[in-house]
Amino acid sequence: MSMKLIVDSGSDLPKDLLKKYDIDLASLIVHLNGEDYHDRESIDSQAVYEAMRQGSAPKTAQASPDTFYHLFKQYTDQDQPIIYLAFSSELSGTYQSAMIAKQQIEDQNPDAEIYVIDTRAASMGHGLIAYYTAQAIADGQAVQDVLDTAHYYVNHMVHVFTVDDLEYLQRGGRVSKAQAFVGGMLKIKPLLHVEDGKLVPLEKIRGSKKVIGRMVDLMKERGQHFEQQTIAITHGDDEQRAQQLANQIRELYNPKDIIIHQIGSAIGAHAGPGTIALFFLDDAPKN
Template identity: 80%
Template sequence: MSVKLIVDSGSDLPKDILEQHDIDIVSLIVHLNGQDYYDRDTIDSQKVYDAMREGSAPKTAQATPDTFYDVFKQYTDEGRPVIYLAFSSELSGTYQSAMIAKQQIEDDNESAEIYIIDTRAASMGHGLVAYHTAKAIANGGSVQDILDTANFYVNHMVHVFTVDDLEYLQRGGRVSKAQAFVGGMLKIKPLLHVEDGKLVPLEKVRGSKKVIGRMVDLAGERGNSLDQQTIAITHGDDEETAQKLAEKLKEAYNPQDVIIHQIGSAIGAHAGPGTIALFFLDDVQQ
């Protein structure tokens, strides 16, 4: 039986890729204005961004073990191997929920094959790992070959991103109130990346125009063989800036493809509107 690939909504994968590769998606939970929603199911990111601009402070919660149990079991009951690629365990407890469900199923069914990989990634960093893993499945590789492919992309994914307003990071405890105030006054744009699954400050750039140019430069400094890669850009309701970044990347490096997608509710609730994120590899698979 063919391998079944599952991700969660922290991957921000576009709908057409999910459908093309038959990838199942597990929703993270978004708390907004006293109500609970399922990311990409009962709420879309536009509603979250609009609410944040009006002063709301949404929160998120991990998917539950019961949810994963139900999703995994429908495929293990068919005898299909399951691969779940998880949103970074440093940013969500969703990975741990999946591990609990895996153990419950395997306790009852010794032949069940469930493989769970912590991508240590977020948004389309996570999504690109899944995208390439799905292509490995389509190419008919063995389970081990597919897992090796996934782990290669996990180990070589680079995230570079900036936020429009430091206040959103302050709400989530990423920067202090004083830093957010001073940064806003000086129009400082923070650049961050992901290191070992955690959000880590990279540098500060003054002004929106300069930060896009710096992101392009960082792709050249940290990336490898960008002309052989599919690069991804995600944005917090700012497609115009995302398109500008894509144009500059194409001019500078001529990548094979650039995927642009809006950041989903779960990650957008923390990063806020105006976020721009770039994802590429520091090595390519030969």
């Protein structure tokens, strides 16, 4: 029996790809205006962005061990191997929740095959790892080959992103209040990336037009073989700028495909509206 692939809502994987590859989704929790919601189930990111523009400060919580226990068990009861690709453990406790559930099930059923991988990625960086892994499963690869494929993309995924307002990152503790204030006054747009699963400042750019150009330049500096790659761009309710970035990338690098998708509630609650994120590989896709 082929492996069952599971991701969480921190992957921002589009619904059509979830459906195409029969991928299950574990929802993170969004706290907004005194209510708890399940990301992509009982709330969508558009509602979160509108609330943030009105001054709300949503927070998020990891998916619970109980969520993973019931999700995993329905497949292990049928002796089906599971691979769960987790949102970076440096950004969420969701990976640890899955590990707790894995241990509970293995204590009851030592033959259960549950593979939990920390993608050290977020948004469609995480989503692209799942996308390539899903293709390996669909191709009928053996379990170990699928795991090797997943680890390859974990080790070669590049994230580059910018936010429209440093205040949102300040709320989440990613920058200081002073940095947010000065950045806002000077119209500085930070470029960040993900390093070992953590958000790390990369550069400061003055002006939103320049920051898109710099993201395109960073592709050339950090990646290669784009004609073989599927590139991903996610945005915080700013499809126009996402399309502008995509158009420049198509013109310069001619990638195999570009996926554009809105950032979900779990990540959008911290990054805020206006975020633009770019994801690509630093090498060719795995053969």
